[in-house]
Amino acid sequence: MTLRRTLTIAALLTPGLGLILVMVGSVFYIAVAQSFGYYNLSGESAFSLDHWRDVLGSKQFGRSLGYSAYIAIISALGSIAIAYPLAIWMRKPFRGSLVVGSLLKAPLFVPGLVAAFLFLNVIAYHGVLNQFLIWTGLTDAPIRFQNDRNGFGVIFLQLWKNMPLALLLLTGAVQGISDEVVDAARDLGAGPLARFRKVIAPLTVQAMQAALIIIFIGAAGDFAFQVTAGPTNVQSMAQYMVFLKTSFGRWNQAAVVGVSLMGLALVGALGLAGLARLTLRGLKW
């Protein structure tokens, strides 16, 4: 490349990619630096491992990390497990498939806070779900579903919001498989399960990995669903980080939680994606 061409491309990339690198890089740098005692907004800045020691030693951090990982793993795997059969079913257009597809994708258009509110209405103590249960005689009195201790409400909301995304990615990938390939497998005697294991799953693994990564990162960093519908006895990582920063102004400790959350997002997302590839490669054999 000539110097002129290099400069042209650099100039073109600067306002978009350049800005992203500067901003995201700065945010990452500040989070890491603050976690080690640097870049303090007030007071002295000096290297210190105290903040890491304090946070990692607290019981609350361990609970938050485990809880966020639990919500993220279940949400990512659950979304894929629901979306795969639907994507395969809608591989070929059929009467009503457009309507079904649109209805399934609709939650994608609903902001997270609105989704949480809609859910709270349905599961409220005197909400429609409890009324239905009492009407059918399944229960005698309303049940308290909101802020359940196991985080099932948050998982339901994550599935409601994220399954359409997985469906969108998987439908595109499944529809990209040619009929000849599937028909050849069928002619060779492969049943529906074998066709999925040996043909469809290996050919759509990239879309599945993309869905797993996006959903895991989003669910691990969740704040809105947790605050509105999550258990009150444990905080998610994002909630814990905001709590440290806003309630006590403990920027350094919030930074430790933030860096740990980024670590969880990275390790968890890549781990799930790698596991998916390994599993499918195993199935292919």
Add this chain to the structure above:
Amino acid sequence: MVSLSDTAPVAPRRPRRPAFRRFTISNMLIAILLLVCVIWLVVPFGMAVLWSLLDPSVRWEYPDVLPPALSFARWIEVWNTTSLPMALRNSYILAPTVAVTTLILASPTAYAFARHDFPGKGAAQVLTLLPLVIPGFVLAIFFSALIFSLGIYSRFLSILLAHSVLFLPYAIRLMTVAFSNVRLDLVDAARDLGASPWARFRVAYWPALAPGILASLIIVFIQSIEEFAVAFVVGAPNFTTIPSILYSYLGYNFVRPNAAVVSLVLVIPNVLLMLGLERLLKSANPAQTGVKG
């Protein structure tokens, strides 16, 4: 002479299956799924509409399945007594500004991705996705530290900057596809016929770019209106947006009918815009168009 039609084997006509046989498992699945989808969407949204219309003079409690009295009083009350009008103004000034700024910032990078080959292009394209893989609240909190240390005290400018960076990946992707759809033979033909730069842009570039530009503007607009983390961490309490108001009604100050009103104010325009976007994306089909180079 024997015609072809005389010799061609006649395929045996398949007997028409009885109606009950045509009711296949697939049809049954569609019916079940449609029912689930109705419960999935109609019930929650229906309840939000009913709660927003609940008259303040009555209470809606068990065993009432429907509200005892309906009126627009809640809508009027929320409009007159809360900061919703200001939040609406803030959101609807911020979002179009973010959309235009993001488009302007994204276009040169998208042009480079679509029209130039250079070493490290693949890595550069992956790096543009960085804002999507950093958890939203981590970005929001440490971005607030950054703007504090830079001495930027304007909430509007701060959120504008953060939103522009957050949503650049969408705009870059959409505009890359749009630029790769520009046909160079058309540009050359227009040039050979003596067209001015403006005429070349109008006939060769604009038809390919227009769907991408509109899609980018709409998707960034919607994302900015909905975004909560940055708006809450950086903007609160002085600069309120619609999600910030909704959060206040869902948190410490849980007022169900008011939250219903704000939810509908937030979601209805976005759904309408999304429907428009889907039409645009279908016409441009950027998801399935390969990026050149």
